[in-house]
Amino acid sequence: MSNVLAFRQPDTVRPEATGKGFALMHRQFMDSKLYKDSQAVHLWLHCVMKANYESKVIKTDLGEMVIGRGQFLTGRPTLVTETGISDNKVKSLLDTFCRMGMITRESYGRNFTRITLVKYDEFQSIFNPKEIQGKSNGEPRAPRLQEVVNPTEIQEKSITKELTNNSITNVIESPSVIVKAEKKKPSFSCEDVVSAYHEILPEAKGIRALSDTRRNKIKTFWVKASKITRQLDKEPFTLDSWKAYLKYISTNCRWMLEDRPDSRSGKTWQKKGLEYFLNDETYLQVREGAKDDR
Template identity: 65%
Template sequence: MANVSSLAKAREARRPQESPNIGGKGYALLHRKITELPFYRNDSEAVHLWVHIILSANYAPTVVPTEFGDMLLRRGEFITGRNKLELETGVDCNRIKYLLNKFEKMGMISRITTKKFTRLFVVKYDDYQPNFVPTECQQNSIANPDTPRASVEVVPSECQQSATANELNNNSITNVIESPSVIVKAEKKKPSFSCEDVVSAYHEILPEAKGIRALSDKRRNLIRTFWAKASKITRQLDSEPFTLDSWKAYLKYISTNCRWMLEDRPDSRSGKTWQKKGLEYFLNDETYLQVREGAKDDR
């Protein structure tokens, strides 16, 4: 019987794994680093709550509806409350209050609290829930354990500037899917989208904004510059590079929460009319940061 049990376990281990989904649904990865927490051996409720927080956090940036309108949440962030956590974990509400304060003092979480809910962010989310690597990539890693990899900022393809004369362009769809945010140092891979894709998403999501009819060199350079700066901001907020999906989420948030940007507004004091915003306004890292922080929301 022991041999049968071992065979069943081996078969289960060989099954392809699913990647974690947004919002805590599906499978999740949990790093053994959690065993290094100072309370791991002597406070089971704290461990229970911490695991629950990690499993509840969004795996990728996402827009969620709230009583205050749609809200863009970062990777590692989710909306909750003490009563909700008590219902989900069975840990007493007062104990949850104490533990959340403890986690915050230890630098494990940060919080933004309103009268309705709390936005809770796992500060080092990647330490416990690393980006998922597809099964076939894991097998490649096992076969080539010493292959060095480094993260890069993904910039729309034809907006990139050649870093070296020997840059290798790889348009394989398989390669794009398997490693969208990493490259081998000796090889650079082109991302799967272009400046045209960036503009198409802009027109599709913000049809009320000022449209553009041509992509000049100046606009291409503006997209490239914005992408690099937005990636730095997004890495601070989400521990991820800025991608085409990030761009779409940014525009969708504006379409719902920053309607003033998409309207011509008369100024009674000067008698002039403020014109609705265009692509150049949205391709600004300060605008992006303020939108992410909620500072540009409709008043």
Template identity: 50%
Template sequence: MSNVTNLAVVREARRQQEKPNSVGKGFALLHRKIMDTPFYRDAEASHLWVHLLLRANYEPTMVATDYGDIFCDRGEFITGRNSLALETGLTADRVKALLRKFTNLDIITTKSTNRFTVLKVVKYDEYQQFSCPADVQPVSSPNPQPVRRVEDECPADVQRLSTDKEILNTNLISKDIKCASSAENPGKKKPSISCEQVVEVYRRVLPECQGINVITDKRRNLIRTFWQKAGKVTRKLDGHAFGLSDWEAYLTYISRNCRWMLENRPDQRTGKTWRKKALEYFLDVDVYAKAREGAFDDL
């Protein structure tokens, strides 16, 4: 019976794959910001994300299906988890889990029926410009036009990639976090972050967690220590120091994907109650590293 079921899944996926799908031009732009995503080090997740970018329609189109013509806007395409599994080599269950993760990260949306799913890449327009890159046009066009400078028509945030060092220097605060009074140093000073700012982000992003009313010396030391250790992890993963925006992104990921940390849950086996986490728990570099790897995601 399992062989019959597997055969049915393959046939369904192949039928979807054989349907016309207009993908427009023969290239897709891959922004370097993909390296900042929390799933970048997950090979299967990155593979599926790139596949979605390649499958998305470059322009609005009417797709003919067995159920009639379906309109797909730019950045959308018709698919299903079995079809994506066949195309990428992943299992259908893994595709389902990754699509749920992408939805939680607000990078895709899906509209499903009992027959198919229309998947949309949320920021497709932002990173897939109509006129960029220009140096690809002479290769794909039978009548190549003179090559124009890419920066004339590409998004501004693409141009800034060449000046990464200037941007990232604004976040070099691992030794400049001001959790206690200190003497002012003459000359040019690096931007600093206070413990109060760190706690304010914690309160705003994770209001469900245990509250904090006083920043004790122990908590100040925890923040300092965490900032330095998290900086080493972030440099390995992202190539820059740990900043306030990274702290907020870390807690935001927890709020969306690790709900078990934010709830009091009774344990029927032991009779005890699983308590929601507090600030001190998140100021653990091992928790930060494992969260970045997706090890704490809800099942």
């Protein structure tokens, strides 16, 4: 008997038409004290269903944001409407999920909250569910699934069209701003990106810590730069592309790396920092030679 349950649309419903894929629910949840609370089960299942299978860039009233794999934007009024659970109960359960390490929350004032399912990759992996099964079984015997299902194939057909949140007034999820994540996970991290920046542009403003804002900016830039690079080179934007971009700046855009006095205003133009280079418009203009020294 498998320890992984697959929740999906009936075979008569096409995922393309409904915008629904399927998600995996591990039976380990049955061992939790929360399992005896039907509303807790309902809300947790709802969170699993709402979480993104792939990273997306969306427009909100606070600007563009990357909503990563295992994340979704919501608010308590929305969760109340979507689940029928009372506001106080939703608040209490979300606090419990956080306390138990099941989710993390990032609040953006009264606009919305970004919820991250902490172990999403562990239970919603793009590889075969049998591999997850092997990690969770105490016995070495190989598990059997009732049917062979490839989660990636179904999920790639799924098109998420809804981001209905009563507390998000002007959120637009448009095909023009949603870019599919690379099928393969990048073999580098935000730390690698910063390390290359310091190594190639030692004269630029250095950074000492990677905040959530900076990590989010790196991810957003990567999606946009990849779109530009595909147009120019027919290839995705990689860590090597990032290094080549910085090396070009170090040779041809020296003005970005120097403090220069402005005789007209009497001020001094400061050398550029990481945030300046993590801008898709700057990247495009550098690629086109529009930022070269004159």
